Amino acid sequence: MLSRIHLSAILLLAAGIWGLMLVIEGVAISGTWFRPFSTVVGVLLLLLVGFDLWAWRLRFLQGWFVPRPDIRGTWRVELKSNWKDPATNSASPRPICAYLVVRQTYSTLSIRMITLESTSELVSAEIRRAGDGLYKVAGVYRNEPRLSVRDISPIHYGAIVLDVQGDPVKSLTGHYWTDRNTRGELGSVSHHPAMASSFDDAQSLMLLPESAISEIK
Structure with missing residues (x-):
């Protein structure tokens, strides 16, 4: 600004x-x-x-005057990764529950991904609008696992690309890859307009009455 x-x-x-x-x-x-x-x-x-x-979020300004989607809030996502436990050489049999916490103004964008075992923060991010009007979020992130799991999951960097779907935004889907030769896909399941500060906080938000949560069908 x-x-x-x-x-x-x-x-x-x-x-x-x-x-x-x-x-x-x-x-x-x-x-x-x-x-x-x-x-x-x-x-x-x-x-x-x-x-x-504030004003950039007004619906009547979106698209023609503000080339930037409003993706603020906490998104519950499911991760599917090809990461394997070094001790057992086995992959997770089911998707991993994670939360994307998005803080956004017109000039800034902050995205933090929280799982039960780690936190990832974007160190660089950009929203781009394609010729057909659809948006993508691309960024580089740093993942910091909890101390108790760093022996098998060290701190690492990665990149992520998200497709922003809907107007207003209904879902986020995308894929990621890391410098430890792992990759995966993610898709949003539900959304809450508040910004969670921790994994437990995000879980609590998603337990609020249905009127406060946007379920993604």
Whole structure:
């Protein structure tokens, strides 16, 4: 998002070009025209902050004015991985339950994946819009397992690509791969608008009345 100094520089440049054009047209320039400059910068900065934190999510702005889907909240997802336990050389027989916690403004995006044994945080992420209007989220993440399982599951890095489905968004699906030569798929099962802070917190959110949860069919 633009800072006050960047906004001031842009407005000064615009005012300078405007003043130059008026001089070329033969219009007399008065210094009083520029007295409200500081107030204008302050008001515009407040409007930009309001847009970045809140207004961008308004439905009537989505698509044509805001090329960014609203994916905030806690998503319950199921992971299917080809990872094998080094001790037994066996893969998990069933999908792993995980939660994607998405915090988002217009200018920022934070995604944290929480499982019973580890936490993954995106260190870099980007939302891209394809020519057909569909969105993808792509990012690089760092996975930090709990100390009790690091002997068989060390800290590692990976990449993830998510397809954003629906308008408004109904589900997230995608795949990932890691620097320990594992990969897998994930798909969302349900969504809650609140942001969980832990695995237990996320589970509690999903136990709230059905009216607060969007089940994905």
